[in-house]
Structure formats: structure tokens, C-alpha cells
Amino acid sequence: MTDLPDLFWQASLQDIKQGYVYKPDSDEFICLICGKSFSNGIIYPCNDQLLEAKKFIQYHIIQEHRSSFHFLLNLDKKVTGLTEHQKTLLALFYEGYSDQEVANALNTGSNSTIRNHRFTLREKQKQAKIFLALMELLGEQVPKKNPFRETPHSSQKADNRFAITEQEHEKIVKAYFKQGPGGPLASFPLKEKKRVAILRVLAAKFTANKKYTEEEVNTRLKHFYSDYALLRRLLVEYGFMDRTPDGSSYWLKL
Structure with missing residues (x-):
């Protein structure tokens, strides 16, 4: 999947991690995975319980999509930048497997190989943080000149x-x-x-x-x-x- 909706790309990192976003203008919670919305203030039946919208969308994500982690992990390589091998490693790490258990599951037979993979993924995380910070700073860049102050050589009020x-x-x-x-x-x-x-x-x-x-x-x-x-x-x-x-x-x- 490569064609994600604009709502997904406009969401914060925290919203993407939780899998849904709250829209104050419509007072509803919207699933970033499938687009279903749940109105705040409405009580939704869930098995033998009644859940408010925020709790229900969390339940919805687990029942319908397993988790935000698994949805993100299964996105196309063009979106994630991850190889199939890296995806497999992340899935095993997410399940809590030890290095030896991962090595056994992948038939590598070496803990050190798995530790090296963990190190590589952590380095990729650091690089992603730096790149994200750079792009956010780029988007926030404003002109050096203050458009609301008069210049010493002109009475022009604003740019x-x-x-x-x-x-x-x-x-x-x-x-x-x-x-x-x-x-x-x-x-x-x-x-x-x-x-x-x-x-x-x-x-x-x-x-x-x-x-x-x-x-x-x-x-x-x-x-x-x-x-x-x-x-x-x-x-x-x-x-x-x-x-x-x-x-x-x-x-x-x-």
C-alpha cells in the first residue's frame, strides 16, 4: 500500500503510532488505517460492554487491523524504506523474542548477527530523527526580514x-x-x-x-x-x- 490519505500524512507522530486522530472541528475520532469515524459523546456496544468513542476506536484498531505496528510494517517498501528481511526482524523483535530465539527462527545460528541487525536498525532510527527534524525546520522557515517593522530607510509598513x-x-x-x-x-x-x-x-x-x-x-x-x-x-x-x-x-x- 503506497496511496495513503492526506489525513495520514497530516497526522502527528503520536497519532500515527496510536492509529487514529481526533478532529475537533467534527468532534470525532478517525481511524488512520481505514478511515472509519466514531463521534465523541456516542456510546458504542462492544461485546458485553459499552465504550466511549476514544476507547472504542482503540478496540476497533485491535479487532480490525491487529495493531498500528502491523499496519505500518506491512506498508510498501517505497513508504517504509524497509527490506523484507528488516520487516521480519522487526516483527520478531515486536513479539519480544530474544536474540537467540530470533537467530533460531531465521536459521542464522548466531546471536552476534542479530545484535548487528539491532544496531543497524537503531542507527536507522537516529538518522530518521535527524531527517525529520531537518524537514520540520525547513517547513517552519520564515523570512529573516521582519515584515511588520519599518526599515530605517523606508516608511513601508510591511512586506x-x-x-x-x-x-x-x-x-x-x-x-x-x-x-x-x-x-x-x-x-x-x-x-x-x-x-x-x-x-x-x-x-x-x-x-x-x-x-x-x-x-x-x-x-x-x-x-x-x-x-x-x-x-x-x-x-x-x-x-x-x-x-x-x-x-x-x-x-x-x-
Whole structure:
């Protein structure tokens, strides 16, 4: 399987591990494997029990798909980058087999060979973490120039790339704040103009001339988006907020 839905690729690592995602705009849990959804607040019958949606989707994944691990493991090599031999090793490791038991199962006859395979897989994990961090940083990159400050040689207020009409602003806000500006974000866009419109809304949730700790900023932003650290960082990088060098204090820039 190589054609995974957009919802899968938009999911966080934690969501992919658990096999489902919660969508606040529709208030439902959606299986990333088959796409079935379960509405929050509904009670679902399960054998002789009654389960809430979050518990039921966990049961659904086990009953219908065995586990997220096995689903991911059986994806096409083009998606996982794993050889069939590596998949077999991972499946045996997941079941808790010792190196000797794995060696016996594969008829290798050598513990050291299996230990070498474990080492290779751990190195692959480290490389994947670095690559993931690089790609996330690349996606979060913003212009070095602050588009909201006047330059010393010009009275131009902002970079034209971020110029936006009131009508455009309202359209973007309506598209991403489906429950209204006080509700959570349906998603967070990559286009900078849309990001700026959203960040303006978020900045308005803070009080001028008041200092906030990082924890207080996180608490406010968690309500809007799971990756609150990204929102906090962009509020600073796009010039809506400032902070002390050690990140202990944040405030709105006037």
C-alpha cells in the first residue's frame, strides 16, 4: 500500500503510532488505517460492554487491523524504506523474542548477527530523527526580514507578500477556525500569508503590556493547535510577540 490519505500524512507522530486522530472541528475520532469515524459523546456496544468513542476506536484498531505496528510494517517498501528481511526482524523483535530465539527462527545460528541487525536498525532510527527534524525546520522557515517593522530607510509598513484585505483575512479565518476565532484550528497552513492571518487572531488572545511565562503561552495556544510550540515560535519570528533570551518571559509587541 503506497496511496495513503492526506489525513495520514497530516497526522502527528503520536497519532500515527496510536492509529487514529481526533478532529475537533467534527468532534470525532478517525481511524488512520481505514478511515472509519466514531463521534465523541456516542456510546458504542462492544461485546458485553459499552465504550466511549476514544476507547472504542482503540478496540476497533485491535479487532480490525491487529495493531498500528502491523499496519505500518506491512506498508510498501517505497513508504517504509524497509527490506523484507528488516520487516521480519522487526516483527520478531515486536513479539519480544530474544536474540537467540530470533537467530533460531531465521536459521542464522548466531546471536552476534542479530545484535548487528539491532544496531543497524537503531542507527536507522537516529538518522530518521535527524531527517525529520531537518524537514520540520525547513517547513517552519520564515523570512529573516521582519515584515511588520519599518526599515530605517523606508516608511513601508510591511512586506507586500503579507498584504491582505479585510475580506481575505475573514475568509482565511473562517476556513481555518471552523468553530469561530475562539475555537481550535482545523489545520495550520504552510502558506505564509495564511499563517500571518491566523497568527494575528492568536496574538489577539494575549493582553498588551502583560508578561507571560512560556507555560502560560503554551496553555493558551494548546487550545488552538496540538503543535503549540510551533505557534509560539512563529508568534515571535513573525514579530507579534517578543521574549527574553532565555525564553522565560513573553509579551505582545506594540
